[in-house]
Amino acid sequence: MIDLTLIGIGTGNPDHMTLQAIEAMRHADLILIPLKGAEKSDLAGLRRKICADHLAGAATRVVEFQLPVRDADHPNYHQGVDDWHDAIADAWLDHIDAVVGQHGRVALLIWGDPSLYDSSLRIAQRLGRVRKTSVNVVPGITAIGALCAAHAIPLNTIGAPVTITTGRQIRDHGWPDGADTVVVMLDGACAFQSLDPQGIEIWWGGFVGMKEQILRAGPLADLAPQIIEARAAARAQHGWIMDIYLMRRNR
Structure with a gap:
């Protein structure tokens, strides 16, 4: 065996x-x-x-x-x-x-x-x-746990669910129904660009937990171009990037 x-x-x-x-x-x-x-x-x-x-x-x-x-x-x-x-x-x-x-x-x-x-x-x-x-x-420490720790934020709001999905799903289907908090993984194309950014906060991290860690947090409408630029620069420098982000919709 x-x-x-x-x-x-x-x-x-x-x-x-x-x-x-x-x-x-x-x-x-x-x-x-x-x-x-x-x-x-x-x-x-x-x-x-x-x-x-x-x-x-x-x-x-x-x-x-x-x-x-x-x-x-x-x-x-x-x-x-x-x-x-x-x-x-x-x-x-x-x-x-x-x-x-x-x-x-x-x-x-x-x-x-x-x-x-x-x-x-x-x-x-x-x-x-x-x-x-x-x-x-x-089991190991997840990128989700490391992202929330790096930004010092809770994963969920009180009594509310969390949806974990991929960039492909966000691109093809938009914001998941019934979710206030969405964690997006495996997104090589910055699928948040396909969303209406009004009322959405984003917490993004590249190389989370590593010495190369890059963090951005704030309104999606303001940060989307900064994240795209930072991600492209980091990928050009290192030849690769692992990133993840959490978005929360204000209701």
Whole structure:
């Protein structure tokens, strides 16, 4: 059996590592680190640093692999994602077979938390179809929690719900029905531009929790151009950006 552990490592700050996460790393026979191209080499570098900081004296092997690239031009978005996940599962299995064979403890270090807008659990299910696999999850600090902490704001208003969605959904369907507070993830195109900004406050963060952290907060009508500019400048400087934002509608 393969004992697969998905370890939440927070949003890029080494201090986000929990004692449970460190223990899981040290008990693994193999940790897989995906490589996402030169423009995102910092992501692999942060994982390497976490391993170097916490694996001293452990027998854990660390192996890097090239992460398959999603076909962004696939005519069917969901099918394109499914094909991509199949390719990632195959890459995991190839390296697991090469290092630990049929039996062993394998771990992956997941940004934020493996349960929230991350596909690792779905990919792990694919692995279980071809190899007897036990899947364990170590929770991590989410980008949502880190964003609210950075701005020192509560996630919700009193007794009110919160909607967590994606930039694609905001772009295609607008403000979610029945929501006063909306958290938007995976938005590479600043979908807030498609909304009527009147009465909306926004709390935005890029590289939240990391030393490169950028924060903006205020009325969406005033801040939208500033956020777009700051995001573009940060992406040009680093080659990549992770960002997230919370919007609240005043009623």
